[in-house]
């Protein structure tokens with residue numbers, strides 16, 4: 607049986623680490639692509655990763671390239687191409703540069719891998735994934751943004767640290783855009799089956815949510831030369847796994863919502879069922895009045911981002 611073909615566009619920190627996780631999880635054969643100006647860098651990283659295979663015990667192949675023909679016929683294409691956020695730069699500052707990069711990458715993916723499922727990781731996420739949808743012309747089920755798995759993982763990490771319990775026992779959900787407006791869902795957060803509201807008071811929960819919201823910026827402030835990549839790459843690998851193994855995971859992703867949650871045609875973080883068809887279902891929850899208003903606020907922020915992007919692109 608043919609192994610899945612997974613291409614990762616952008617062989618920087620997030621891209622190379624995604625290739626690393628995907629290979630070690632034996633999710634398929636991996637092609638790591640970067641721009642020609644990087645010369646042989648993707649080849650070097652791919653070869654280095656391949657040489658870890660005998661030690662780590664995986665049989666995936668990893669190929670580095672600057673030529674899209676090597677990615678032809680991919681089952682999944684992960685897009686991490688773009689510039690990373692530096693201290694003092696908001697995700698939105700990245701908008702103009704990364705929108706142009708996304709346009710060129712999505713056009714290449716459309717012609718080289720017309721049947722692929724695209725996972726967008728580049729920021730500002732909610733705008734980049736919309737751009738990938740428009741330029742590729744793929745059905746929206748096959749163009750997905752990675753945000754919710756990471757945001758929820760950050761939230762789960764901080765909850766586990768506060769409660770002194772295993773992260774494995776924390777089940778949680780965050781919705782909305784990938785940024786400061788993401789919406790916590792305390793009614794969907796539990797610790798070993800116990801509602802989190804029985805274990806932490808509101809003030810503590812609020813401060814943990816706030817730290818998760820600013821989780822990316824906290825890491826940018828510490829790294830000083832770029833943005834987070836281990837957890838974003840692990841989150842992406844989990845999405846790739848759900849697709850190539852048709853796992854039907856119920857996880858939060860940035861999905862294109864039309865009538866769902868009355869979003870009206872934008873990408874926003876919602877719980878979805880992720881399988882070999884991509885977003886196979888958007889799960890609609892009953893929201894409380896507070897959650898509805900927080901979600902709407904988040905959707906409004908995404909809409910503003912798209913308007914600015916389209917203005918910058920002259921569209």
Ligand code: APR
Nearest residue numbers: 616617618619620621640641686687688689690727728729
């Ligand atoms: N095609 C392919 N690769 C590109 C292109 C392009 N048109 N333009 C830039 N790249 C490559 C760069 O050459 C670089 O190797 O994308 C890579 C980005 O890597 P890093 O600078 O290390 O950035 P990284 O930390 O990986 O973040 C990438 O993911 O999480 C998001 O906010 C983050 O938008 C950023 C993206």
